[in-house]
Amino acid sequence: MVERNQVPIELIGGPEDGRTLTVPAGRAGLPTPCFEFPGEFRPDFDAATFLRAVRAGCAELTWLGYRRDSRRDDGVWRYRYTGSRTTRITDTPADGSA
Template identity: 40%
Template sequence: MDLHTRIELFGGPEDGREITLPAGAAGGPLSPIPVPRDGEDPTAAYVKDHQRPHGVWIYKYTVSPTIRQSPVQ
């Protein structure tokens, strides 16, 4: 079992960046990944969108009044 997950970020300040994060207890990545905005509201984050066939997860940038933690898949 791989203990890390590859993630590609789309949109926002980190567009196109690929990162590797520790996997959650069920083996999948956690979502959302908060984006610091110098105290600005609403909250910004990268949210899990889908997984590509080669295993990389795609996260899309979103700005929302509230960002909820999604269950690990």
């Protein structure tokens, strides 16, 4: 099994401002130039409420975008918040194969 190098990053701006993560580095030793990850669900959104929202077609997931910006003197890469997008969550595959 090939072990990948890990690179520390810091998120700047947006709802995850100040969060630090460790991500895989590519062959050149650089982390990905940009990425998205899901934001958190509302804490008061229990499983039954969530399933009802999915079945009603009104459940949504927010994706947070970040882009590689600069590298600190200690080697940590900074990623700047680029915005968010929302996708609808359904219980039917997008291709209609259900």
